[in-house]
Structure formats: structure tokens, C-alpha cells
Amino acid sequence: MNELSIASGLSIEPLVLRELRVSSTRILWLKVILTGGILLASTLSAFAAAPIDGAKLPWPLALPFAGMLLSIALGPIVVKEWWHIHYEKAAAFWALAVLTGLAACAGFETAVAALLHSLLADYLPFILMLFALYTASGGIVIEGLSDGSPGRNTLTLALGAAMASFIGTIGASMILIWPLLVANASRVHKAHIVVFFIFLVSNIGGALMPLGNPPLFLGFLKGVDFFWTLRHLWPATVFTVTILLFVFFLLDCHFDRREIGVRPLVKGKLRLRGAINLWLIFVAILAIVISGIWRPGLGFEVLGTRVELQNLLRESLMVLVGLASFALTDPRLRATNRFDWEPIREVAYLFAGIFITMVPMMAMLRAGPQGPFHVVITALTNADGTPDNAIYFWATGSLSAFLDNAPTYLVFFQLAGGKPDELMGPLATTLSAISLGAVFMGALSYIGNAPNFMVYAIARSANVRMPSFFAYLIWSFVFLLPLYVVLTFLFLL
Numbered sequence: 001m002n003e004l005s006i007a008s009g010l011s012i013e014p015l016v017l018r019e020l021r022v023s024s025t026r027i028l029w030l031k032v033i034l035t036g037g038i039l040l041a042s043t044l045s046a047f048a049a050a051p052i053d054g055a056k057l058p059w060p061l062a063l064p065f066a067g068m069l070l071s072i073a074l075g076p077i078v079v080k081e082w083w084h085i086h087y088e089k090a091a092a093f094w095a096l097a098v099l100t101g102l103a104a105c106a107g108f109e110t111a112v113a114a115l116l117h118s119l120l121a122d123y124l125p126f127i128l129m130l131f132a133l134y135t136a137s138g139g140i141v142i143e144g145l146s147d148g149s150p151g152r153n154t155l156t157l158a159l160g161a162a163m164a165s166f167i168g169t170i171g172a173s174m175i176l177i178w179p180l181l182v183a184n185a186s187r188v189h190k191a192h193i194v195v196f197f198i199f200l201v202s203n204i205g206g207a208l209m210p211l212g213n214p215p216l217f218l219g220f221l222k223g224v225d226f227f228w229t230l231r232h233l234w235p236a237t238v239f240t241v242t243i244l245l246f247v248f249f250l251l252d253c254h255f256d257r258r259e260i261g262v263r264p265l266v267k268g269k270l271r272l273r274g275a276i277n278l279w280l281i282f283v284a285i286l287a288i289v290i291s292g293i294w295r296p297g298l299g300f301e302v303l304g305t306r307v308e309l310q311n312l313l314r315e316s317l318m319v320l321v322g323l324a325s326f327a328l329t330d331p332r333l334r335a336t337n338r339f340d341w342e343p344i345r346e347v348a349y350l351f352a353g354i355f356i357t358m359v360p361m362m363a364m365l366r367a368g369p370q371g372p373f374h375v376v377i378t379a380l381t382n383a384d385g386t387p388d389n390a391i392y393f394w395a396t397g398s399l400s401a402f403l404d405n406a407p408t409y410l411v412f413f414q415l416a417g418g419k420p421d422e423l424m425g426p427l428a429t430t431l432s433a434i435s436l437g438a439v440f441m442g443a444l445s446y447i448g449n450a451p452n453f454m455v456y457a458i459a460r461s462a463n464v465r466m467p468s469f470f471a472y473l474i475w476s477f478v479f480l481l482p483l484y485v486v487l488t489f490l491f492l493l
Helices: 003-008 015-019 024-044 059-078 080-106 108-137 150-183 191-200 214-221 228-257 276-293 309-328 331-336 342-357 359-366 374-378 389-400 405-415 420-424 428-444 450-461 469-479 481-492
Strands: 141-143 271-273 299-302 305-308
Touching: 059 080, 059 342, 059 359, 059 469, 080 108, 080 342, 080 359, 108 150, 108 276, 108 305, 108 309, 108 342, 108 359, 108 450, 141 150, 150 191, 150 228, 150 276, 150 450, 191 228, 191 450, 191 469, 214 276, 214 405, 214 428, 228 428, 228 481, 276 309, 299 309, 305 309, 342 359, 342 450, 359 405, 389 405, 389 428, 389 481, 405 428, 420 428, 428 469, 428 481, 469 481
Parallel strands: none
Antiparallel strands: 141 271, 299 305
16 A cells, blocks of 8 residues: 555555446446447438438427436435436436437437437547546556645646646546545545636636637637637636636635644655556547548448548547556556546436437527527627627537537537638637637536536545535636626627
């Protein structure tokens, strides 16, 4: 047992037993899902379903998505014991509700094709990237740290915010969350540390480069210059990060004063263990970048969804990174981090439900003024026809807080004209509003951006008493919304 694990009070138990402890119920559910998917694919492979016309969808098809969100919000509070055992059933129920509704409105083949497209094009890359980064980061241990102090915690958040733009919010979050939790393991009040970590590292810090956040990477793929975000978004990003770091330092000092004399110091030489995982994370990030640049034009279709060769190789590399990390890392390092598969298993099930239930929502939004949400769409322009940048920021951001912020970014990118030359030129402020809304307001809820829920699940598995879904909204509304109002007047009007 190493020095760090002793000092932080983290017990080491046999890793193999922890990682193989999967309930037979969940294995059965996984078999049902896979079998059903195979049967559907084989049965419907001859069909070429037409895309869903969001203008023809009734608004009640958005209700399963609302039900999914309410389940995530209320399940751990109202039916806590049931939820932590059966949350995958709730996700399956709402996914089935969407499939049934879409089948009734657009036809069974079209509904299956639309859901399969969401799973193959959006969910699969998302969950495999999380698998690779979660597995690799779980094998990195930083030894010799002192227990978390306000100064050190603030520096860690500042470092994470800076890293996020260059290795992605997911990469930075997965690398730093374990050391931060270990450093603060003996503190009583630490939920606020994870909340501000989600604000800064998992979201806002990733606004400067396309690698930082999925929406910006999609903009890069659509033709936005690689360094455009750095040139145009750095003032708002530096302003927001600086204010939040200052507020966090004061808040952490407040809680720290209540624990003086309680926390022992962990002494020792600062040392990084499991460094092979840093290289594996670099491979994963490189695979993401290459898939956006290298386009050989080769691939195949599955029920109308094009699977490109570069994307298939990227997903394969993600799997290999995760397997390599598991094979090459000393199991004792994962035990020190209290590594467990439950957080990513929970994310995998719940986000499968989210990605499926938001299919009709995104189709209705893409329908623009002809769709059920025409009131929101028409509010995006001024009386003279020019874009209302403040509305773009708040509309993009509000939806990004509860929908996946990457497809939300694309919807408003298209609504603003979809022409990168114009959006980088005369409409640069509009593109800035869309970009900042998607990245910054992804921090407003646990499901606004890919790493948010993962960090929440990891912290909870480390026995941090995290705020509930609604309690987190209060935190984000109190600390972020006033700041975003100021940002609107300073940078977008």
C-alpha cells in the first residue's frame, strides 16, 4: 500500500473483484438490447428510410425527452434505492416511448433509421471516447500531493481550464479529477470543488480551440478556421475564467477555515505514476483530430447512416486505447484512485436514453420556422432581419444546457446561414454568440456537456456528497447566470 493511499484514507481492495461485479440483470438487459438491435438491422436492412421531417412532428414527441430529464433529476431523490439498481430500465422506457411515437408519426422504418443514426453517428463516438479517456485517466496517479488547500485547488482548476482547450474538456477532466479528489479526500466540505471543476475544466476552459469542445470541433469540420475561436473568444473566456477562479478561491477559503486543524498533511516527493496512460490519451486525441482532417471518402451505409472509414478507425482506436490502458497499467494504481466501472456504466445507459429521446427534438429544431418551435426560431432576428446576437447566445446556451451541445451548435450554425466565410466575417459576433452559448452554458446542468455527468458519477463513487440534479441547477444559476448576463453586455452587444 503506497503512501498516498494511506494518507488519504482510500482503501485498496482487489481490483478484479470490483471490476467483475456486474449484476446478472444488467447483463440480461445488455443481451436483450444487442439481440434486438441485430434483429432490427437484419430485418430492415433492405429499407432506405427517408429522413424525418421535423415540421410534421407533433410537439408531444418532445415529452419523452422531458421525461428522461425528470427521471435523471428525480430518480436519485424520490426512489433512490430503486434508481441506482434499475436506472437502465427508465432509460429503456423513454427510448421505447420515442420509438413508438416516431413509428406512429413517420413510419416504423423511418423511426428505426433515425434512432440508429443517432446511436451510430453521435452516441457511439461519444461513449467510446469516454471509455478510452476514463480508462486511461483512471490509471494516472500523482503522489506526494498535500491535502487540498484553497490555493492549490484554485491552481488545479486554472491548470485544468488551460488544458481543456488543447486536449479537450473530456481529456482534461478525466486526467485531473482523480488527483483532485485524492488531494481533497480528507476534507469534509468538497462538493463545491467538483461543481466549480465542472464549470471551469469540463466546460468553459474548452472555448479557445476546436479540440477543446465538441461544438467547436464540429464548426471546424464545417469550415471555421482552426484559430478563429482563439482570436475571437479569448477575451470572453479569460474574463469568465478569471472571475470564477476568484469566486471559487473565496468560497474554498470559507469552507477551508471550518476545517483547520482537522486535515493532516501528506508529505512526500511529487511523482507521477502510470505515465503510459498520458501517451494513450494523446493517441486518443490524435485519432479525433485525424478523423476530422483525413477524409478518404470510403465507407458503408447502415439503414441510411453513412459510416465513414476515418470514423470507424477512430472508434477502433478508442477501444484499443482503453484495452491497452487496462493491460499496461499496474492494477494498484487504479485501486489507489478507487477506480470502478459503475460511473461509466451509468453514463452509458442514461446517455443512450438521452441521445434517443432527443431525436425528435432536434428534428423539430432543424425544421426552423416551419417546425413546432417556430416562436423560438423567429425570435433570433431583429426587425431589420439582422441576427440578434444576444438571443443567439441565450437560445443556443439554454438548449445546450439540456440537449447535447454539439448538435445544438450545428442547428444554430445553420439557422445563422451556415456559411463559414460570412460567419467568420460580417457575422463574427453571431458565431461568437453561438460558440460561447454552446460551450459556456453546457455547464448549467449535469447533462449539458459530455464530461459533466462523468465527473459527477466519479465524484459520487468517491463518496463526495454531490448536489442533486436540481440542486446543481441552483449552483449554476447562482454563480453562472449573472456572469453570463454581464458577458452578454460586454462582448455580444
